Each structure stands twice: as C-alpha cells, then as structure tokens.
Amino acid sequence: MAGLATVFGSGAMTNSIQEIEDNDLIFVIGSNTKENHPIVALRMIKAVRRGARLIVADPRKVPLVRFAHLWLQQKPGTDVALLNSMMHVIVKEELYDREFIVERTEGFNREFLDNLEEYTPEVGEKITGVSKDKIIEAARLYATAERAGIYYTMGITQHSHGSDNVFSIANLALMCGNLGKESSGVNPLRGQNNVQGSTDMGCIPDSYPGYQKVNLPAVKEKFEHLWGVKLSEKPGLTAPEMIFEAEAGNVRAMYIMGENPVLSDPDVNHTVKILKELDFLVVQDIFMTETAELAHVVLPAASFAEKDGTFTNTERRVQRIRKAIDPPGRARDDAWIIMELSKTMGYEMKYSHISEVFNEIGMAWPAVAGISYSRLERGGIQWPCPTSDHPGTPYLFKGGFPRGRGRFTTVRFRPSMEPPDEEYPFVLTTGRQLFQYHTGTMTRRVDPINKVAPEPYVEIHPDDALRMDIQDGEMVRVSSRRGSIRLKAMVVKRPEPGVVFIPFHFKEAAANVLTDGHALDPLCKIPELKVCAVRIEKDRA
C-alpha cells in the first residue's frame, strides 16, 4: 500500500468490484483471483463473457488462466522486467496517452525513458521466460484498451522488491491514462475481510487513522486533543521489525489480537523462538492458535457472527456486520476486552454503543465523516465520504491525485534475494488455495472443507518429478536454509519446471518454515514470501 500511496497519494483499490464487468481489458498479475478472490473473479468472467480481453500474468497456471486470452507464464519475481518490457513496447509504438501524461503526471522524463530503453521484448523474454511476442501482444492489448483495469495481490507485493513491482504497475497505468475513470485503474485486491479497514484505522506504525502521519506535529496535536493524552511522535515498528527488535531484547512484551504470526510470518522456527523469549505475551483470539499456545495470557474473543461493527472491503466499502449469536462461554468481543483492559490500565474508553466508536473515527478522519450506522443500514458506502449527503466514491482520482500529479518512478529489475543454486535448486512460491483460508484457524475447523482439502502438498512439475523419481502423492521433504518440512508431492503442470508451490494453510507442514524472514522490501518491509530457494528430496522416513 505504501507503494501506491507514494505515487498517487493514496493506497487502495482505485475502482469498484462492480466496475470490473465493464472493463474491456483486464490485466491480472500476481493474483490467483479465482481461488483467492472468487467473487471478484466472477465479475472478471462476466466481463469476458461480455467481450472483455483478459491477460493473466502468473508463474502458475492458476484457474483464471482458463478464461484468459493471453497467459504470461513469467518466472517468479520477474514482474518489473515484464512490466518494463511492456512499457518499452508502448513507448516504442507510441501507444501511450500523451494528454494524460502531460496534464496529470510527473516524472515521464529522460531518466525514466532511458531506463525503459534497456528492456526490449528480447531482454524481457530472457528475464521473464515469456516470449517476446506475448509481451508485445500484452502491451498492445493493454495500451489500446478503452477501459483497462489492473488487478494484483500478494504475487506482486510479497517480494523484496514488492514496492518496485507496485511502482511498475502504477507506471504502466499512468502511461496509458488508465486511471481516474470508471472501470479503469490499479486495483490491489485485499486478502482479508478487513485489511483495508485495519490499515485505514491506523493499525500501522507510522500513521493514525486515515493515514495521518504520527510524526507530523499538527496530526499529533489533533489526536492528543481527541484522546486527551500525550502521544509519541516516534514512528513505531512494523510487524517484522517487532520480531527483530524482540530478538535484540528491545521489545519485551506483545499484545496480539486475532493474528497468528507463527504460521503467517516467514521463518516459523525463528518466530516461535522469539515469541517464546518474550517477557510477556498476550494473545486474544477465538481459537487456541499456534501463536496463542506461546502466550502468557490468552483471551477468548467473539467471532464475526457474535458482534456488531463494520468491515471495509477491498474496494473501500464500509459495511455493517451484525451480531447473530452470543459468543460461547465467557468469550467477549474484542472491543469490550480492549475497553476493559484500558479501564484496568487507568484510561477509560467510554462508549455506550459500538456506533459511537465509529462516530469518533469520523471525527478523526474526514474521509469517513459522512458515514454513520444509520446510513449503513441501507448498504455499504465507499470512502471517501466526507459528508452525510455524500454518496461515497466508487472510483478514485476522478478530479486528480491526492498528491497532485501521479508520479512515474524509474524502476530497475532486481532479482529476488535468494536465487536457486546447486544446493537449493528450486524456486518456492507460496500462496493460498481455494478451500482453505490463511493459517487455517477457521477453515480447518470446518469438516467438509477438510474432506476436500485435507492436507498439505507441494505442487511440482511432472518433468521435475520424473527426473527425481517422485510419484504423485508420494511424501517428500522440502528444505530451505531455514528449515525443512515433510509433505505430499502433487505432480501437476501448474507450475513450470524448476518452480514449486506450497499453500501456507497447513501447520503440519507450514510453508513459512521455509521462507526467509530477513528478505524484506526496503520500503514496505514486506517479506519475500513468493520466492525462496528450496531443495526437494524423496522422503526416506
């Protein structure tokens, strides 16, 4: 998100899900949409039925490829090269939107163009493995479309050069003027129900709610006034940094609400070791997660069905969730727990109803000031929505970018941190599959789901399997420099030879035992979960 915020001044999906069906070109890169955002994929399929063109760039033959007109099977971690190469073609063939560039952007300069000069389709082909003809075709399709939308997820961001990837995507959209209008934009699809909301709400170390920077004195004063206490202007630690600082002894206690970093963070063994060494760990969750097992205190929380509140979905739509049942036993909703803890700590948070919390958010952040629970009764509203008579904003940047002009960023291709070598010859890429969800805390407790997706597996290309004499369904050992897991081989042509894929849902063979917690994007601190080097052996146990 920080990437998009840098170029546009705001980091979120620029368009609405509904607008997808009016796209005439859909460019999906680094998103297994059909499995991970199934309902967004349905809109894409609908658009294709209506005549839209679909380009899918993914190292794996993800299910959406079946509907695509063009599939760019790139090598993992080569997005910048692919995108730069496409832009090279667009510049060479003068397919860019001159008017848009002049009026609404900055940075489309000599330095930027000189950089693109190197990325001929031939160079692109060499780095990405995608044939130059396909690169050229993709470039032309995207550049000549009227209403082109780009959709991406963690396949773009979970890299040590994730921000570069995002910059490249933004460059492409800016170059072709595919922004600031309906069905045309740059759309990161959020992987969890309220990622957008928790970011909006300031659960990020450098910003208060509404992306207001903690180090700006005026902002700090505003919140000191609102909350009636003195606040720190020192930006805090990102999640990976918390782990490093804990290792260094600088972080002594952690309060973890509804997260399971043991499985979701890279390098499981390392994470467990650090969390165990904390002076004090509080975990608040609905299940005894792998993280909760390490805690000093575990607090039982309410599930989504047991509380009132709002979620903000991937298209910035604030929607009401409603209490349907009572939580089990003595479990309480997270808001109650925080407020009670706060009171115990000597700071009283006084709200008679959860809607009052939302009203306070509106006071802190003007973009949602126009949203109220009573309005939400009639359906969700997309921020920005500054006033109570504002209809909400289906797509962003109609009148301009928050930072003034959209900024082109010169991006050079950097390989991933851990390329395969003789010892670890395979590239491992991780992700989700359709049936299970995230660390499996919820879905692995749903019987029918476990019947169809019962166990971990590693997808491996038949050529590789043949070479190593690995049968489909056979147990194998996958090892990286961090650790080793045992799981079944799924021999399938989904990844290309040399690439393997492991879903990260399964604690018994956690993919993140293998990934590298130190390979971070310098800007966003996102770990490189999509590329690391592994070795595969027949399991002898």
Added chain:
Amino acid sequence: MNTLMIDGKYIEVPEGTTILEAARRAGIYIPTLCDDPRLEPYGACRLCLVQVKGMPRPVTSCTTPATDGMEVQTSNEQIERIRKTIVELLLSDHPNDCMVCEKAGDCTLQELAYFYNLRENRFWGERRQYTRKDANPFIERDMEKCVLCGKCVRVCEEVQGVAAIDIAYRGFQAKVCPPFERDLDCEFCGQCVSVCPTGALIGKQSLGKGRQKDIKRVDTVCPYCGCGCNITLHVSRNEVIRVTSEPDTLNEGWLCVKGRFGFRFVNSPDRLKTPLIRRNGRFEEATWTEALGYIASNLKRIKKQYGADAIAGLSSARCTNEENYLFQKFMRAVIGTNNVDHCARY
C-alpha cells in the same frame, strides 16, 4: 424506450427488456421456476406463459422481448389452466415429502402448489426414483426433487465458469448430474444450492438443523477474503446453520465455498471460552478480572522498566474497524507507543 401494455397498464421499458422484467417493474406477478434475472433466459418451466396480442400461442415472458406497442395479458383461462397443469405435472413426479423437507417454507414448488390449491392431482403416475447418494461433503443432491429448471446448470457454467454438471438422459429420465454420474467434484461454491427453487440441492451442514420458520436471519459480511460479500446468517438456537446471500447485494448473491459453507468454525467446540493464564507452564482458567488485572500489571511493569516502546501490538485484519481503532488507540494512548501493526504485509 418501448411502451407496452400489460394487463391494461402502460409500462415504459428500455430496449432489450423481457416481458417478465417489464411486468415485475410494474408490480405484476407472473409465476416462474426457471427464471433468474442473473442468468440467461431459459424458457423451460413454461409457467411464465403470457398471451401477446397477435401471437398465435402463449409465449414465455422470460424470453420474449418487450416491444413497442405490445399488448400483453398475463393471465387468462387457458394460461391459468396450463400453469395449473404444469404444477400438477411437477407434483406428480415429486416426493411431496414437504413435512420432512429442508426446503419447506422456502420452496417455490410448494408455494405454487399452495397457490393453485393442488390437494388432488389428476396425473399421478410413475415417479423418478434414485437411490444413489452423492458422497461430496457439501451438497445434498436429491434429484427426485429436481424440477429440471436448469438454474444450477446455468449458474455453474455462466457465472462460475465451471460447468461441473449438465442434464443427462432424455425425456422423463432427464437428470442433472456430473459427468458419468460421478460424485460432484467442483469448486463447491454452492451457487447451485442458492438458485435451486426446490429441495433438490441443500447444503449438507444444514440438514436437520432447523425449519425455515424458526430461523432468525441476520445480514452481515463474510469474514474471509477482502471481497466483502454480503451474507445472511441463518440462526437457530444460537447456532449458525446456513449462510445465504441475497441477489441484490454487491456480490449479486454469489459466494465461494468458504463464504457459503465455511461457517461451522463459529460453533466449533474448540472455541476459547474463558480467559487463560499460564502458570507453571500450564494454562489455567481465569476470570476476566483476574486476567485483565494480570495483563495490566505486567504491561505497566514492563513499560516502567523498559519504556513504552518495549511493548508492541499486532492488530487484526479479521477484526472490525471499531476494534482496530480501539486497539491502536489503546497502544498509542494507553501504552504510549506507535508499535502497532497488522498483517497487511502477509
């Protein structure tokens, strides 16, 4: 725009509108079983027949475009007779076990039988009987109750892009099934269940969990990915027994396997039910007062000893906006640090 007259009422509709859509806009009811505005018109159930002036025979309103100057009669003696015959025919090949059917109370066929007051049936005869059960874990397929409206087949192909099922066999033996009548093996999105007008397709997890009339329905938002699909929780005895979604929502009523069938974790016996404090390496049950007091004293101690920045908080993308707001407020205003983050990075 075209202006047509339906049952003496003038209605203006855009080009391409069907007679059925036009009638609905005007608040005129026409019975249907196979129509779904989200799917391609199909014209199979024949219940929506209407008489258009100048046409030699009744036409299906779901497939016939409304044209300018058209005069439509949605009901007359012949049409009502045909509709009644159709419902009778359907009931003559139906188990009619409404007293034990999950769908009772939410079943279009049942409604039609009631509407046409079909206590007697002129057409009793052979009934399809299938003994084989589909072993898939999600969807109970009782093909004896299938009225062959084709909605499941169409939604699977047109919307979901999967085409896991189609109609096999001919005539009276026609049947919706997966290839070679194997067990259903698909994405299990359950769109088919959501469009089925009868009890032919039911979510297995809901079986026997409560009658339609006893269910409390609560509109909320799916807890899984970021799509933000609108869902309706069906609650019976403090238990979520089914998840549905309305066609007029932002997700058009479509859900994925997790959203539709992945709700049982809520009522899982594994749920944490009480605060736990680790003592001597083991978790012990505690009251809220104990637990919160224990946390408060420890956090205060550490803050005092190492400073506020020695404490870090991870919030959750699964929690509400309000909870996230309160969490960061707690970290910032109560603890005094900006060490707050969540999993947007993962």
Added chain:
Amino acid sequence: MGREVEIKICMGTGGLAAGGRAVMNAFAEGLKAEGIDAKVSENCSIHQVGCRGFCARDVLVDVIIDGKRTTYQYIKPEMVEQIIKNHIIGGEVVQDWTVKEDYQAFHDKQVKVVLADCGEVDPEDIDSYISRRGYEALQKVFREMTPEKVINTIEASGLRGRGGAGFPTGVKWDFARRNPGDVKYIICNADEGDPGAFMDRSVIEGNPHSVIEGMIIGAYAIGAHHGYVYIRAEYPLAVERLKIALEQARQRGFLGRDILGSGFDFDIKIKLGAGAFVCGEETALIASIEGKRGMPRPKPPFPAQKGLWGKPTVINNVETLANVPAIIRNGALWFAKFGTEKSKGTKVFALTGKVNNTGLIEVPMGISLREIIYDIGGGIEGGRKLKAVQTGGPSGGCIPAEYIDISVDYESLARMGSIVGSGGMVVMDETDCMVNIAKYFLEFTQAESCGKCVPCRIGTKRLLEILSRITDGRGRPGDIDLLVTLSEDVKAGSLCGLGQTAPNPVLSTIKYFRDEYEAHIHEKRCPAGVCKNLLTYTIIEEFCKGCTMCARVCPAGAIVGEKKQPHHIVQEICIKCGACFETCKFKAIKKG
C-alpha cells in the same frame, strides 16, 4: 461387340441390405469370366446407383443395352450368371425376373424432381452427376444471378421447407440475408428422426451432389461462407457418400475459395449427430453443433437472427435443398406448376404400413391420398379395409379412411389435424388399433423428449401412461377427457415443436376413433384385436378337430384337450401370445 452395355445396381441402404454388393460383384466377376472387362471396357460399365424408391423389390438391377432398359427385381447373386448369358450375351431378356406392370404403376403417378436422378447417377462419381446437368444451376447462379435474384426465384417458385413446418424457403433466406453480420452460416438438416422415415437418407445416398449444389446456392444467396451438414451417425452410408461427394466437389472447385472464379468462398463441414430426434429442431441442432447438449431454446431470436455461434443462420432440410438446383435450372414457373395454390412442387414420402407397395415415393403436392394408396401403393395388403393414414410421423395425426380423397398439401392436412411433416406416411387397416398407434408414437416422443420443458417431459409421460392403461384394460371413465385436456395443455405449453406436436396422434385418433377408445375403457375390448390384455382366445368347439397343434405351440401350456377331441384354453394361464391363433388350420380359434 459394338454394343453399349450399362448395368445399374441399386445400392442404397435397402439395396445393400438385400445383397446389392454381392450382386454387383457377381456381375463384375461374371462379365470378367465371359471376357468382358466391365471396368476397362469403354462400352460396358457397372454402376452403383441410389435408391429408386421401390425397396421392397431389391435388389433392383437395370440392364441397359444400347439405350434399351430392362429392369430386374428381387435379384440375387446366383441369378446373375443367367442374366449375363441370356440377356447381355444372348440378347434374350430373362422375362421371369423383370419387373411387371405393378412396378410401372408404382411409378406412374409419381413426379420426380428431387428423386429424378436417384437411381440414375452413381452417387460416388461427380461426373455422373455432372453428365445429368449437375452443377449447371450453380454455374448459372454465378454467371447471371445476384443473391437477391436467387432469393426472388426461390420465393417465386413457392418452395416451402420440407422438414415439417413448411416455412417458405425464399423468405427464410431473405431474413438471413438482411440480418446484419459478417459471419453467417447455412446448415443442412439431415437429422432425419421420424420412425420409418428415410427420405433424406435416400437423397443423400442416391444423389449427394444435388444437396451440396443446393447448399452452395443457398450460401451464396444469404452470404454464408461456412456450411454444415448435420447428419445422424446412424446413416453411415449417407455420411460416407457425402464425404466422397464433398471431396470431389472441392477438387472440381465447386467448394473452397473463389468457387468457379466467382470470388465467392464457401465450404461445408459434416457434423455427426448422435441420433436424437429433438436435434431435428433448429435450435437444438445448433446447440448440438456447438458441442452442447441438443436442447431447444425459445424463439425469438430465430436462427436467422441469432443462430450458430450467435450468427445469422439458415437451416434447410435435405429435400428442400435438393429442390434448389432444379428450380434454378428450370425456373420458378416450372416448379410452381406442380402442386396446389399454396403448396408448390413435389413431396417425397416414405410410404409404409399395410399397403402392397411400400417404398420411397415422390408425388406432386395436391395428389389425393387415394391415388397414393391405391395407385402407387397398390392398395391394402390382403385386400383388407383401409382404416386410416398417419402422416407426419410422431408430430402428425391420423386421417380416417372416409377422408381418403383429400388433397395432400400443407393446408389440407393441417385442417385434418395432421401435417405433411418430413414425409412419413403409414397406412393402417382394420387390424390396427388406433389407441395402440397413439401409444406407439407417444412412446417415441416421450423417449426422445429432451426433458427441458415440463409439459413435454412429464406431460407426454403422463399421456403415455394413460394410453398404456387404456390399452392394458385399466382405462378409467374420464380418461378420454383427461387425455384431451392434457394434450391441449402440452401442445400450447411446450417449448419446441416436439412437445407442441407430440399430442397430435392422441388428439387425432380421439377425434376420429373415439369409439375405439371407449370400447377399450368401457367394454374392456380392443376392436382391432391388437391390445393383448384385452384379448381372449377361445376355441370354437364345432370347428376344432383336436389336431393338438395349438397345444403344442402354446408356450404357456394353456391349451388342454384330448386328441381328436375339441380343446380349450385355460384363460388364467393364457399369455395371449396368439401362437395358437396363427397355427390353427381350421380357424377354430377366436380372437376377441
């Protein structure tokens, strides 16, 4: 020798089934043995030809010597030697084996337009077709006619669809031509599905080029560059000959790019159907070609607007297309002089049932049923009484004997509650039970219903069940009215032509033979003596000689009696198979 000898052997499906291949081999070998190399010699040739209609007389062989034709019937391979010796070499016709006057009578009242060259041309030899003015029409079209003019000609000829519905062909082409679209299709519907119908099969087997030529002209008229022949896989011979014909047409430049230098591109693909009756319905046929389940969809949009792959599409029946070259060659007026005011030209029928001469016939529209049955068909078998004629196959109806003088055309038959249909014509006599006939057709339509719409799927099933119980002797008072109301609802409510016409056999038999239904229901009696459950076989004592034949053939052991003494049948054991009835030489067994 100096003489021109040509031997034509009927090798349609009927001819082949009767042993045509063996007869042809016998001729080839026999001639070779006599030193006449039929293959090499310029003046002696053996040709396989298609069906000439009178399949009952197969194998039919024409021996043409210096233009003088002799037709032999019922020829078997062992008869060939004598024909060669006596006739071909000796010049003496083998009189015993030639066709007689009845063969002539069978043909006298026929008028052959579509079948004119069937039985004459070798279907596997394009030159044979060309030698009989084949592809002349196509050249004429390219030489001097615009697409509009072609359409005008067809419209003026009054040609109507021969597949059943009788829609004017020219109008259909005109729709398709006017509907905008860069891509259009023409489809030849060769999915002949009526039970007992073999008109289209015979045309394709006998003269495939006439259909191809018609299709090319149609394609030119509407602006299509791609054509399909949708033909059932159960017609392997027709498919094979069509394949050969298409390949030959391509080689001669009648198909492909820039046909005959006209700049017009067109080619034809064969699509095999799996033998579903419903795929004769246009929209179901289109779905089937698209690889989907063959199920109809409601119209509009009509195929001429949105057909194959969503493009404007014309679908014409085989016979319709085979008429086209003749119309173009001879002019619209020539064609229009056959037939009635509204039904022009000729129609091919598959004449079957209880007539003496069964086979494929082509008659001018407007001919009377009487002429067909008594002049062409040679009257009813065994001199029995005509009861009814069923036309139009499962979609048609029964016309009772008293209307035997009606004109056979679209309008007249429709007025009688029947249809011309694709050309099935079943003649029934007093030994046919009309309830059973209705049941027979309902069994067919129910089994062939695609199952999509309720009235057809369940309605025809219930109709069949009611008919079954009537013929089983379990009919209830009120069943006739129930049949009528349900039939009307099925007709009015069904999606496609299959369901809309499926009740016709029921309605028309009730209309004209209600008394038979009533006898079944109220008297538990089948007047025609067909419905087993309503039959009792009894032995008339005064006729019975006690020969014991009946007791010996009875599979159920239901007949008891002493030798030379009158026997009797134990009704509880009798299974009503009729074996005794067939066996008794003394007419001592009574059925009723």
